[in-house]
Amino acid sequence: MQRFNFPKPENKVRKKIWPVFLPYQGCPNKCIYCSQVAQTGTEIHSLSHYYNELRERLQKAYAEDHSPLELAFYGGTFTALSNNWAYKFLELAKEYKEKKVISEVRCSTRPDALSFNMLQEYKDLGLDMVELGVQSFSEDVLAVSNRGYGSDTVIESCRLIKQAGMQLGIQLLPGLPLHDREKWFKDVSRTIGQKPSLVRIYPCLTIEGTKLAKWWKQGKYTPWSLAETLDLLTRGVLSLWRNNIKVNRIGLPPEKEMLNRVLAGPWHPALGDIVQCRILYYLILTNRLILGSSRLKMFSPRKYQGLIWGYKGMNRHKLDTIGISPRNVVYWDKDYFQLQTDSL
Ligand code: SF4
Structure with a gap:
C-alpha cells in the first residue's frame, strides 16, 4: 500500500477582530474606486463621535468582563488623522489593553502616510500591526487610480513598519484600470517579497457614486469578469500560501448598502470559499x-x-x-x- 500525506495551508489568522470604521477620515482625496460608506455600512460622523462611541463600547466590554479582542481601525487613513486623533484613539486603546479588554491593536492606512518616528510613537502606544492599502505595485495602475504614490513608496513603507517592530499587512485590489494578469502575478510576487504577516485581497468592484462607475458608464473601464478573477485569485493565493503568507480575506463582506450599489465587477458572496475549494x-x-x-x-x-x-x-x-x-x-x-x- 502506498500512502501520501499533504496539508492544506491554513488560510486565515483566526482572531476575533473588533473593527472600528472611520470612513474617509484622514484621506487626502477620494480614490476612484472607494465608497467607504457603502463598503463599511457606517455613516460619516465627526472623529469625536467615533471616539466617544468606542469609549462607551470598551467600558461596557470591561464591565461585562469580555474575553480580549483585537481592535482594528479601518476605513480611512488612520496615520493621517488630523489634530492628533490617532494618538487619542491609541491612548484609549492602550488603557483598555492594560485592562485586558483588548489583546492587540491594528490600523489600516496609505503607504504615503507614514514616517519612522510616527511608527515608533504608535508602537509605544500599543499599535501592533499596520495594514497598508497597497492595491498594486504597478506604476501605471497606481497613477491611473490617482493613488498619489509609486511602488518605491510602498516598499519603503513596508520596510519602515518592520523596522519599527510592527507586523505588516498588505491589502491588494486586483482589477483596477490598466491592471492585467501579468501585473497581478507581479503584485503577488512583490507582496511575497515584503514577507507580510497577512494579506487581504479585494477584487475591484464598480460601486455607484465613484469615479470608476463614471468611467464604466462611459465605456472607459471594463472590470475583470468573475471567471477571470477566480482563476487569477486561485493562482495568486496558492503562491502566497506556498510562501507561508496568510490570506485573511478574499472579497468584500456582503454589506447590504454596498450590494445595492455594485454596478459591475467580480462580485460573489462566496468568492473566498470558491478560491479555497x-x-x-x-x-x-x-x-x-x-x-x-x-x-x-x-x-x-x-x-x-x-x-x-x-x-x-x-x-x-x-x-x-x-x-x-x-x-x-x-x-x-x-x-x-x-x-x-x-x-x-
Ligand atoms: S481607498 Fe483608502 S485612501 Fe482612498 S478614499 Fe478610500 S479609505 Fe481613503
Whole structure:
C-alpha cells in the first residue's frame, strides 16, 4: 500500500477582530474606486463621535468582563488623522489593553502616510500591526487610480513598519484600470517579497457614486469578469500560501448598502470559499497523479468536510473523474490529508 500525506495551508489568522470604521477620515482625496460608506455600512460622523462611541463600547466590554479582542481601525487613513486623533484613539486603546479588554491593536492606512518616528510613537502606544492599502505595485495602475504614490513608496513603507517592530499587512485590489494578469502575478510576487504577516485581497468592484462607475458608464473601464478573477485569485493565493503568507480575506463582506450599489465587477458572496475549494481540488489532483491510476482511499481533516466537495458541490464531478467520491473519503481529526492506494 502506498500512502501520501499533504496539508492544506491554513488560510486565515483566526482572531476575533473588533473593527472600528472611520470612513474617509484622514484621506487626502477620494480614490476612484472607494465608497467607504457603502463598503463599511457606517455613516460619516465627526472623529469625536467615533471616539466617544468606542469609549462607551470598551467600558461596557470591561464591565461585562469580555474575553480580549483585537481592535482594528479601518476605513480611512488612520496615520493621517488630523489634530492628533490617532494618538487619542491609541491612548484609549492602550488603557483598555492594560485592562485586558483588548489583546492587540491594528490600523489600516496609505503607504504615503507614514514616517519612522510616527511608527515608533504608535508602537509605544500599543499599535501592533499596520495594514497598508497597497492595491498594486504597478506604476501605471497606481497613477491611473490617482493613488498619489509609486511602488518605491510602498516598499519603503513596508520596510519602515518592520523596522519599527510592527507586523505588516498588505491589502491588494486586483482589477483596477490598466491592471492585467501579468501585473497581478507581479503584485503577488512583490507582496511575497515584503514577507507580510497577512494579506487581504479585494477584487475591484464598480460601486455607484465613484469615479470608476463614471468611467464604466462611459465605456472607459471594463472590470475583470468573475471567471477571470477566480482563476487569477486561485493562482495568486496558492503562491502566497506556498510562501507561508496568510490570506485573511478574499472579497468584500456582503454589506447590504454596498450590494445595492455594485454596478459591475467580480462580485460573489462566496468568492473566498470558491478560491479555497479550487486550490484544494488542485492539491488533491496533483497528489492523486503521483499515486497513479490505482483505486484510492482519501483521509481528510474533518474541518474541510464542506470545502472538499466545493461551493454548492462544484468539486464533486471533477473529483469523481479522478476516482474520489464520498464513498472512499474518510474524515479524521488529523490536520492533513492522506491519499492511499486501496488494498481491498
Ligand atoms: S481607498 Fe483608502 S485612501 Fe482612498 S478614499 Fe478610500 S479609505 Fe481613503
